[in-house]
Amino acid sequence: MSKKLTSRAADYSKWYNELVVKADLAENSAVRGCMVIKPYGYAIWEKMQAELDKMFKETGHQNAYFPLFVPKSLFEAEEKNAEGFAKECAIVTHYRLQNDPDKPGKLRVDPEAKLEEELIVRPTSEAIIWNTYRGWIQSYRDLPILVNQWANVVRWEMRTRLFLRTAEFLWQEGHTAHETKQEALDEAALMNNVYATFVEKFMAIPVVQGLKTESERFAGAVETFCIEALMQDGKALQAGTSHFLGQNFAKAFDVKYVNKEGKQDHVWATSWGVSTRLMGALIMTHSDDNGLVLPPSLAPNQVVIVPIYKSEEQLKAITNVVNGIMSDLRKKGITVKYDNRTTHRPGAKFAQHELQGVPVRLAIGARDLENGTVELARRDTLTKETVELNKLTKTVESLMTEIQESLFNKALNFRNTHTTEVDTFEDFKTVLETKTGFISAHWDGTSETEDKIKELTKATIRCIPLDAKEETGVCVYSGKPSKRRVLFAKAY
Amino acid sequence: MSKKLTSRAADYSKWYNELVVKADLAENSAVRGCMVIKPYGYAIWEKMQAELDKMFKETGHQNAYFPLFVPKSLFEAEEKNAEGFAKECAIVTHYRLQNDPDKPGKLRVDPEAKLEEELIVRPTSEAIIWNTYRGWIQSYRDLPILVNQWANVVRWEMRTRLFLRTAEFLWQEGHTAHETKQEALDEAALMNNVYATFVEKFMAIPVVQGLKTESERFAGAVETFCIEALMQDGKALQAGTSHFLGQNFAKAFDVKYVNKEGKQDHVWATSWGVSTRLMGALIMTHSDDNGLVLPPSLAPNQVVIVPIYKSEEQLKAITNVVNGIMSDLRKKGITVKYDNRTTHRPGAKFAQHELQGVPVRLAIGARDLENGTVELARRDTLTKETVELNKLTKTVESLMTEIQESLFNKALNFRNTHTTEVDTFEDFKTVLETKTGFISAHWDGTSETEDKIKELTKATIRCIPLDAKEETGVCVYSGKPSKRRVLFAKAY
Numbered sequence A, B: 001m002s003k004k005l006t007s008r009a010a011d012y013s014k015w016y017n018e019l020v021v022k023a024d025l026a027e028n029s030a031v032r033g034c035m036v037i038k039p040y041g042y043a044i045w046e047k048m049q050a051e052l053d054k055m056f057k058e059t060g061h062q063n064a065y066f067p068l069f070v071p072k073s074l075f076e077a078e079e080k081n082a083e084g085f086a087k088e089c090a091i092v093t094h095y096r097l098q099n100d101p102d103k104p105g106k107l108r109v110d111p112e113a114k115l116e117e118e119l120i121v122r123p124t125s126e127a128i129i130w131n132t133y134r135g136w137i138q139s140y141r142d143l144p145i146l147v148n149q150w151a152n153v154v155r156w157e158m159r160t161r162l163f164l165r166t167a168e169f170l171w172q173e174g175h176t177a178h179e180t181k182q183e184a185l186d187e188a189a190l191m192n193n194v195y196a197t198f199v200e201k202f203m204a205i206p207v208v209q210g211l212k213t214e215s216e217r218f219a220g221a222v223e224t225f226c227i228e229a230l231m232q233d234g235k236a237l238q239a240g241t242s243h244f245l246g247q248n249f250a251k252a253f254d255v256k257y258v259n260k261e262g263k264q265d266h267v268w269a270t271s272w273g274v275s276t277r278l279m280g281a282l283i284m285t286h287s288d289d290n291g292l293v294l295p296p297s298l299a300p301n302q303v304v305i306v307p308i309y310k311s312e313e314q315l316k317a318i319t320n321v322v323n324g325i326m327s328d329l330r331k332k333g334i335t336v337k338y339d340n341r342t343t344h345r346p347g348a349k350f351a352q353h354e355l356q357g358v359p360v361r362l363a364i365g366a367r368d369l370e371n372g373t374v375e376l377a378r379r380d381t382l383t384k385e386t387v388e389l390n391k392l393t394k395t396v397e398s399l400m401t402e403i404q405e406s407l408f409n410k411a412l413n414f415r416n417t418h419t420t421e422v423d424t425f426e427d428f429k430t431v432l433e434t435k436t437g438f439i440s441a442h443w444d445g446t447s448e449t450e451d452k453i454k455e456l457t458k459a460t461i462r463c464i465p466l467d468a469k470e471e472t473g474v475c476v477y478s479g480k481p482s483k484r485r486v487l488f489a490k491a492y
């Protein structure tokens, strides 16, 4: 905890890795690519979960739970989906260990306990869920099915980074079934919008809503909606996706329903998910060289109070005042922690709370007691002011809103100044390398051009924005005609 | 849904299996021994989770998340623990699939993608967590660590039953680290008491708190606290366990701390858990031949309202009244659902809500509108009464408490009448086979006697009750001296 963080300017990637560990958010584990989410990091994730879960329920969804494992024969049923995930699957082949005859005290896999059919640790649950839905759906009366699952999934990534790309991660995955194509399309758009609202209002991160190009779509999807955010290093981060799956899974798993006219048809599907990757977006959007910066709505402690004292008597007097402050703040729904640890000095406490991004820090010493004041420090602006005790609750309460909005506006301003319209491929490359950020450019709509641009610049099409204006132009690379601009960026 | 349940008297086990499926709680999946928890069942589990989580946090615990996988070398480090779980482990050996050259469109495990070290899907997380704690603990200042995890675990059981014994199940596992033996013992006892309070107050299930005998202890524990409940068929069900682990895991994973005197010592540990098995206890304690019976504190819908109408106009008038009722009930914190589905007749709705255990059902027809009344049906007693509209909120509110208490008292009365003191082995066998339930008997304290009794009767020692009186007697089997009675039963 003692050493300073590497600065963003010096090494953005190192800054991120150090911050995650030093702020007690997560750490690497003994299992390749799997992380331990530490209590402080998990408390932030729990706040995200609670709010998302509320939003899912308000839009009519229920939670359920499906198996961790997918039998190989089900996994391969929807071919494109299987193809997309086959190369990163953890596979269970045996169900028993035995004593190793060659090494006393050690165990080995029991060769007799081989599974007849291998089990895939779910990288996503469409297969197992659609195989289940076949039993749930007979008629239009059984539709829609609006189900969400909170779960862990495993994708055997070769290069991993805490929160951003881990072999195991936590997420939610919604899986819905509908009578009509339009209803499923509407659901996919609705949930993408729920994500956008959540990320903007609660995480204070501005996002662009859009559609993925064919090559960036989820394996097995007909259309993928997404929300894209911009990090401080000018790279984009896909923060959530919502897929219109057409009838692909219904056909692969033979899920039919009898409609109101008595005719059979395959069901229409969506799936949508966000994951602990959002933690990475949160960290990289707001934090600074001093550590984490948290929007009040996601801070486990919105306010921390540190007593500055020289004697037990002073501490007692301060504690009396603090108890009143805490009671007043809690009545306003503000979470507050009194850091009266005797094992740490005030300076160390200040440093820790700054590193961990507590939005507001109050300090109270003997002089404050005399003057009826408190020292208030804002984490986002790193500014301090002296506040009269009788105005403290109001001040803190309005700061909660102010900080939340200020963080969003700062990030929005960054994104706006780092979104550039370009019309030539020379400008494209220059902006990408110097100014960085989103590049709004015309594209001819072909995968060939998309691939070529990626190969030449490492930039990918992040999305075709939902609000893209119709505008005739020519492709920045091929010169062929184009009807709208799309957003390019280097991405996480 | 149309067919009646098998009665408990006819076939208790079949009754249970049918009820779980017909009440939409869970079903078997395509993966051997793994279940799908359906939305209605999951909603009950969510209520358990929320309350337990609150109780854990009130006792100073924080949540975190540790990897799903345990490398074999860590898994085998604590030998007794490893031995206890080795025979029921799902094992990941490969990390990639490839196209099967012999079967177009099919996949096979890529033989090139074999892991150097096999990964065990966690059957419990002591190993991976204590390997992590080594990095978190240096001095007494880092203690205690009070961490809980909500997670899925896998134990490859050969004979499975929905909720009661499944290959994958959901649970929470607390893992704490302490400076002293006494502090760890106190923690283990405290958490067992938290479980007892939760199960009695929220699930309305009376439990006996006790200690496990050596042969029934958790693998790797020095002492196992437990709560034991009695099901309606006279069999016991272990509803939760809390383990004092001594320094076993600290030694296996070399977790030491420097104490206040500057000396190094190994840390003391506990772990404690409850699982979706509690769903089985809930179902088997309260339900009847008509289906599920839910205590109000765990019912996803505490009240359901069914309109009885012959015309659109009647429905409109009823709905007006219902809106007022719902608003009044919700103000009192009561969850209420208006079942105005047009796809089902009132009779079918009544049957469904009875099967699904909704504590209170209200029905309103045209005559009720004229009379200013509502028909109120209680699920637990299957009684009906007519209630005046202006007394409805109060009536329902007090019923919430009354039903909760009544269910607990009914279960307590059942347990009391099915707990029998016996002093001879003949009586032991007779009571076990005819009256069933808990048998309170003297035992000589040896594993030999315990094993012999189990072999002869299938009864096991459920626990040595914490409140067992000192009482000199002789072992019901061996005739050797004994100082207190223990509880025997056949068990799930």
Ligand SMILES: [Zn+2]
Pocket: A418, A435
């Ligand atoms: Zn810039």
Ligand SMILES: [Zn+2]
Pocket: B418, B435
């Ligand atoms: Zn009886």
